[in-house]
Amino acid sequence: MTDLTFNDRQAMRRARLSLISTAIRYILLCVVGFVMLYPLIWLVGASFKTNSEIFAGAGFLPENPTADGYIKGWQTSTPYTFGRFFWNSFLIILPKVIGTAISCTLAAYAFARFDFPLKKILFGSVIAILLLPNVVTRIPQYILFRDLGWLDSFLPLWVPSALAGDAFFVFMLVQFLRSLPTDMEEAARVDGANSLQTLIYIVVPMLAPALISVCLFQFMWTMNDFLGPLIYLSSVDKYPVSLALKLSIDTTEAFEWNRILAMSVLTIAPALIVFFAAQRYFIEGISSGGIKG
Amino acid sequence: MAKVQLKNLEKVYGNAFKAVHGINLEIDDGEFMVFVGPSGCAKSTTLRMVAGLEEISGGEVVIGDRRVNELPPGKRSIAMVFQNYALYPHMKVRGNLAFGLKIAGKPKAEIDAAIERVARILEIEPLLDRLPKQLSGGQAQRVALGRALIKKPGVFLFDEPLSNLDAKLRASMRVRITDLHRQLKAEGLSSTVIYVTHDQTEAMTMGDRICVMQAGHIMQVATPKELYERPANLFVAGFIGSPEMNLIDAKLDGSSFSVGSQSLPIGPHLEGRLSARPAEAVVGTRPQHLSLVADGPAFTAKLANAEFMGHEVYLHADLEGRRVVSVVGAADFETLGRSETIRLRPDLERLHIFDKTDGRNVSL
Ligand SMILES: Nc1ncnc2c1ncn2[C@@H]1O[C@H](COP(=O)(O)OP(=O)(O)O)[C@@H](O)[C@H]1O
């Protein structure tokens, strides 16, 4: 060991220092990350606890793990199981997400690539809607849907979105499209494609990252939407999970907290799974919004 | 037959800017026509109106014997190569080549055979299964060329296809494109080309004929040789040729012309060519035609700078306060150019005289 040169010792010293600094950085990140995630971890842990243990301490590891909360929670206090509510959520989300993707793409393509009469005014109104607080339109919308006879059905929950009613998504896609060069679309037109073929074969693949973000946002917002279903749905058999969760608090006099927590875990699970599965595209989509070009 | 005719073609952009001012041009079947001019002179705009990518504000475009003003690009029997290649980023090279034929509903066997043929011609067989982002600039441009070639169009449109390549690659692609054009012609395929560039070297080396444009007007349409030897106006004279033609303000008086205080006889040859005697004249002489002489009639100028280029030398001299350039042989330079004042004699048979007021060449 004594024949180590000065340079070797210097190099070792530097390597050791950088190792220490890396270690400190990672420890810090882990601690902060843990603090941020703790409520979620606690939620998962507590859903396996008994009711009496939940309020006994802030620890998250259950002493006597039990799936009781899940089993009883799944049964619910209604004639339906929680599966029914998941199915309802699914029936709202599926047409809404697909409809949003198609309609917003069409609308954004039109705004970004074509000239038509009143385009400026129409796009201006899209922006205006973007700035309009949601609550302002609740009452007129409610009356409209009542007159259409759509109350207590899923239609009011997804039809507006499936008709490009979400100005934010249209705006986001327009911005993304504007940042894409038009050369490829022109090449496609020279190659004989019409506008719709150009959209499907050329624009949509290039738009994919943004489109995936749109679908994910729509999925999560709909999954979490509480007010919409609350206003328009009145029969329990049509409730989506967001309402069903509330239901279990309403109807039991002594709250069965472990059931509520267990069902909460199930409720956030789909969003988490979808997010992690699509994380890569998602981040690509929002971050490349207006920047590229 | 894919003859292209532009009749009184006009373009007014949405902001009321008039980019093209009534252009008339006839391009023969099989001809290699180059549009050249400085940036912003509406070369692309004109080309894009032929392609159908830009709406035509006035006049008409005729391809073959059809007026195509109202036809979409896909129905005009054209193919286009863009400056930025414009390959479809999510498709492999094979998909890029096949796209147009697929849209046209061609059977798969035919498409495959066509891809095979084009890939062989352009030597892109090993690249067929790559994505555009895995290609170098030169390879991407060859694929773009293939995408045009595969459609067997009547007219090829190129918009500065070589501008994004480095100088060496540009030179070799230039040859490849002209070879390809000759080959298509030999096979009897219709192969009219409209090629847009801002680079006069590209124009001179590639074009059968060249259309020189400025600010939405055609300045002259002619073969490269004709443009070089008989420029119709000051703009063409200054734009074509390298180094640029010397354009010097001069006065015509009687049988001589003068620059500042020096004058030279016009001579019978030039005299015979003159169609007018403008009061304000500009004489034009190419650096190659301005030679270094020991005696006889010549202008005296102060040597400012000499650039040694190998077998020739570019002399930058000061003639009565005006900068002139002369290209002389290295040997001449050794014997005559090593002094502060030099004698430069323009070749009077190749001298041009322009009317300064309207730029017209009055010595054709
Ligand atoms: N979309 C447009 N709107 C308004 N003016 C334009 C538009 N496109 C091009 N121009 C103008 O038209 C002129 C010709 O442009 P272009 O054809 O691209 O020139 P070139 O290809 O010769 O460089 C330029 O002055 C340019 O500023």
Ligand SMILES: [Mg+2]
């Ligand atoms: Mg251009």
